[in-house]
Amino acid sequence: MALSSLTAVSPVDGRYYNATHELAAYFSEFALIKYRVLVEIEYFISLTTSGIPQLQHFDGSLNEKLRDIYRNFTIEDAQWIKDKEKITNHDVKAVEYFIKDKFELFGLHDSLEFIHFGLTSQDINNTAIPYSWKEAIQNSYLPAIEELTNELRALSDEWTNIPMLARTHGQPASPTRLGKEIKVFVERIEKQIQLLIAVPYSAKFGGATGNFNAHHIAYPTHNWVDFGNNFVNNVLGLDRSQTTTQIEHYDNFAASCDALKRVNTIIIDLSRDIWTYISMDYFKQKITAGQIGSSAMPHKVNPIDFENAEGNLGLANALFEHLAAKLPISRLQRDLTDSTVLRNIGVPFAHTLIAIKSTLRGLRKLILNEKALQEDLEKNWAVVAEALQTILRREGYPKPYEALKDLTRTNTHITSETIAEFVENLNVSAEVKAELKAISPSTYTGVQL
Known part of the structure; x- marks a missing residue:
């Protein structure tokens, strides 16, 4: 079968091609060859001075x-090099030829041997690859992650005054x-x-x-x-690393x-949190006409984008982990x-980009x-217990923590009325009682950060 997005073995070049095709400019075989040509040309020009x-x-x-050789580098040029590699069995030597x-x-017959002069193939690979890595980070990754952070920042601003019950250890x-x-x-x-x-690159x-x-x-x-x-x-x-093998x-x-990998881990954390909020009905999801959430259950709108992101980020991190652990070791x-x-x-890199776009x-x-x-x-008035006992501590009230613990653990369901009755029976001033009664789960949200 001819290679296409339908026949590609990797989903990076298949199912997710629309999300990743921009990376071909940095990480494809064509790109690697082009960056090698760039390094060789710039090296020769530097030698002339x-x-x-x-x-x-x-x-x-x-x-x-001379620079136009790599600026105008074509698929046909790359194929010429790949065909030469079949003869040389050496990819960088094929670039030299x-x-x-x-x-x-250009009539530069007398200067040909100063192409790749004094170099080994790794002088080319170990400059071409970090060059492509740098360009991919700057031109693809950073704009994508900036778009994500801008989206999050806008949502943070939009929801800045929305009170929400927190959960630690899964509990209110x-x-x-x-x-x-x-x-x-x-x-x-x-x-x-x-x-x-x-x-540094x-x-x-x-x-x-x-x-x-x-x-x-x-x-x-x-x-x-x-x-x-x-x-x-x-x-x-x-x-340039100064002392190398x-x-x-x-x-x-x-x-x-x-x-x-650390950024990816943060996005995994975000994806799981949003997934959980959706499951708690804190968020609904926009429905796109014609799309189906489940082949069996017509009512479902699944949080698939966050699940997709989590899966791709896990794959990315496994590979980043291997790269970081393996590459610094050489016999x-x-x-x-x-x-x-x-x-x-x-x-x-591609799985990361897929995940960022999916999260967005x-x-x-x-x-x-x-x-x-x-x-x-409203269902969790017990969470104001911390607020009440803290004010009572301020007032020197005897054992306020214990008093609130007894209240919240002996009552199966704490309501606003439960709290109001408790406050009314406290031996404190009317002003303090008014202060305590003004506290609610919606207002007890701390400082604005």
Whole structure:
């Protein structure tokens, strides 16, 4: 069968293609090849300004035409490289031959051997991959997570004054405000995004074992460390690891995966909470004409968006966990286990993006059922016991906690009348009684956060 969204093995490229197709620009085989070409071209251009005698005739006039090789990179170009790889059995070497072929068209016959000069394949992979990772984070992930936090912030503002019964250990607890409970997730996500952004996009660039051996033997008077730092940090906009083996040690990449995993965990927590509120009838859901909730029960409108998000985030986190645990480990100066693992970095990224979009879709279907929240508060007058005993403590009333404990545990159902009767029989001033009687589950919601 021909590959399509219906025949793809992975749901990332199949069922969920509409949610993930933008990631092909960063994580597909085409994208990886394109980023390798970009690094090779920019490296060659940097060499022409490094003082190498054989390249001193370059005046920069061809630079933009050389950059057009990767700017205008096509599927046909990528296929040329894949066909060459069948012969070379080496993906990066095939990229080198592709660029040499292009350089021939510019008449640069005498400069061909300065393409990939002194490099090993990991100098290309360990710059191309963090470059693509950085662009995916900045261009796809951060806008998506910002859209989610903006939606949550708007809902928090809209519901800022909606009182709600809190539940700790699943039991009725001191009331809160719905808007504040949503705001909890906004703050948590924003804090973790700050940590994610702070992680450098580290790259390795230093030859076969990280020491610029080939560069140094060819041009021993050049400062190749300064060259490498300038190329990686300033030209590519990454962060060059100074002391490496043949490969990047991936510690910062692991930190990035861990940061993404923490954000995902927060969204799982949000999804489960909203799912529970829906089950408690705090929220209704908008119905889309023609859609079916259950094949057997016509009345059902299931919270599928939050369930979908939770499932995809669990998959993403399992893969992020593996990436963070595996990639920083390599036998001696290099083994090949990182190579096949790195080809999968787009998979947890895709599941994360699916989940963010699904969460947004679910949030935008919510219809607040304020009546249910009010009824729940009214059924749980016992939660004002904390308020009453605290004021009585302030007044020096003897054993107020014990008095409220006896009240709430000997009565099977506490009502406003139960509380009013209790207050009336207290040996306190009329002013304090009035203060106590003014407390209700709807008003005992603390400070506005």
